[in-house]
Amino acid sequence: MVTFRAPGGTRDVLPPESARWERLIALFASTVERAGYGLVLSPMFEEVGVFERVGEGTDVVRKEMYDFDDKGGRRIALRPEGTASVVRAYVQHRPTPPFKAWYAAPNFRYERPQAGRFRQHHQVGLEALGTDDADLDTEVVALAWSVCAQLGLTQVTLLLNSLGDGACRPAYLDPLRAFLGRQSLCDEHAERWEENPLRVLDCKRDACRAATADAPRLIDNLCEPCSQHFARVRAGLDALGVAYSLQPRLVRGLDYYTRTTFELAAGSLDSAQNAVGGGGRYDKLAEALGGPPTPGIGFGMGIERLLLACDAEGVLPTPSASVDVWVLDTTGGSSALTFTHELRDAGIAADRSFDGRSMKSQFKAADRSGARVAAIVGPQEAADATVTLRDLRTGEQATVKRTEVLDHVQELLS
Numbered sequence: 524m525v526t527f528r529a530p531g532g533t534r535d536v537l538p539p540e541s542a543r544w545e546r547l548i549a550l551f552a553s554t555v556e557r558a559g560y561g562l563v564l565s566p567m568f569e570e571v572g573v574f575e576r577v578g579e580g581t582d583v584v585r586k587e588m589y590d591f592d593d594k595g596g597r598r599i600a601l602r603p604e605g606t607a608s609v610v611r612a613y614v615q616h617r618p619t620p621p622f623k624a625w626y627a628a629p630n631f632r633y634e635r636p637q638a639g640r641f642r643q644h645h646q647v648g649l650e651a652l653g654t655d656d657a658d659l660d661t662e663v664v665a666l667a668w669s670v671c672a673q674l675g676l677t678q679v680t681l682l683l684n685s686l687g688d689g690a691c692r693p694a695y696l697d698p699l700r701a702f703l704g705r706q707s708l709c710d711e712h713a714e715r716w717e718e719n720p721l722r723v724l725d726c727k728r729d730a731c732r733a734a735t736a737d738a739p740r741l742i743d744n745l746c747e748p749c750s751q752h753f754a755r756v757r758a759g760l761d762a763l764g765v766a767y768s769l770q771p772r773l774v775r776g777l778d779y780y781t782r783t784t785f786e787l788a789a790g791s792l793d794s795a796q797n798a799v800g801g802g803g804r805y806d807k808l809a810e811a812l813g814g815p816p817t818p819g820i821g822f823g824m825g826i827e828r829l830l831l832a833c834d835a836e837g838v839l840p841t842p843s844a845s846v847d848v849w850v851l852d853t854t855g856g857s858s859a860l861t862f863t864h865e866l867r868d869a870g871i872a873a874d875r876s877f878d879g880r881s882m883k884s885q886f887k888a889a890d891r892s893g894a895r896v897a898a899i900v901g902p903q904e905a906a907d908a909t910v911t912l913r914d915l916r917t918g919e920q921a922t923v924k925r926t927e928v929l930d931h932v933q934e935l936l937s
């Protein structure tokens with residue numbers, strides 16, 4: 524018989540592990556909603572052109588996109604990242620700027636699956652469109668940092684850089700090209716360095732690392748407005764007490780970035796997959812997607828990666844997902860059905876066994892469930908209109924009137 528498994532590079536997240544996802548997403552949501560960001564939901568697929576604007580020179584677009592023709596002959600791609608979709612939605616609906624949006628959503632990249640690298644991964648992230656005020660950069664970077672701190676991660680480093688703008692970056696590429704032309708680079712970049720010389724700076728292979736150690740730095744060649752903007756971002760982070768490490772070689776894997784860029788690197792993870800989050804400014808993306816000139820900045824954090832970092836640091840334990848009350852009806856009557864619903868309606872988490880199990884089996888299920896209280900209806904209780912409540916931790920029990928049982932349960936749980 525054929526058995527099916529989740530496709531390579533994808534994972535099923537089952538309870539109780541999924542309860543950590545809920546906690547992480549809730550923590551992210553409350554953090555950014557306190558800063559005025561609202562949830563945005565956008566389609567999981569778009570016309571391929573939306574993502575091509577992200578940068579046709581990037582692996583994400585060139586090699587990893589899940590694109591296909593739909594039945595109507597449209598070229599479609601599954602979303603490889605969240606920013607392009609949010610900016611497309613902004614351009615389409617033109618909400619009043621500043622537009623501050625957050626999301627928690629799956630992304631699809633045809634990568635070689637390995638630890639911490641998936642073909643379907645999930646990001647929590649945010650985007651803020653409509654102003655290039657450096658204070659917004661500081662706010663966005665500080666929010667990403669705050670999420671890590673609230674998770675309890677202490678081995679995460681904030682890497683910060685500025686990629687300049689359309690004025691200073693092209694001017695910098697000439698001296699960089701001249702420099703790289705004299706170096707011996709890794710096999711991939713020996714062939715492709717001229718196409719996108721900046722990417723060589725970010726290459727993790729030893730040959731490129733060594734060759735670019737003394738390369739001219741973009742942050743030393745920023746134009747005056749970019750330099751002032753970056754100085755304000757840094758001063759803002761200092762004022763908020765957010766520690767960062769200046770990383771002049773940080774380039775990022777997507778082409779839309781301008782000015783501030785940053786990454787969160789987890790020291791507890793293998794260096795190939797240690798980025799738990801990253802982001803930056805993209806002041807030209809809205810125009811590239813057919814909108815009015817609209818600066819923007821944001822970041823995305825990989826949920827799977829954050830959880831791996833939490834595992835490595837022993838924080839954010841899996842919550843013991845259990846109900847509070849287990850209802851046992853050993854008479855075969857309808858008490859389990861009705862009383863369980865009554866408890867739930869009163870806001871108490873309650874569950875029960877099915878299939879007319881024996882009393883012994885129902886008690887086993889109650890113990891296994893982790894519930895605090897067992898509510899037992901046996902023949903005597905059914906006859907007397909009572910319920911026996913047993914504290915499953917202490918073993919103490921008392922029989923109470925059916926009409927007063929909710930109060931007693933609340934008391935036991937409090």
Ligand code: HAM
Pocket residue numbers: 603604605606607632634639640641642643644645646648649650776777798799800801802803804820821822823824825826827828829
């Ligand atoms: P990114 O750096 O490509 O940026 O992805 C953000 C984060 O998603 C990474 O730091 C990593 O934690 C996680 N991630 C990416 N690819 C994978 C994968 N294959 N498996 C597991 N986790 C992965 C972006 O996507 C930008 N949209 C971020 C941004 C928002 N920039 C501005 N606004």
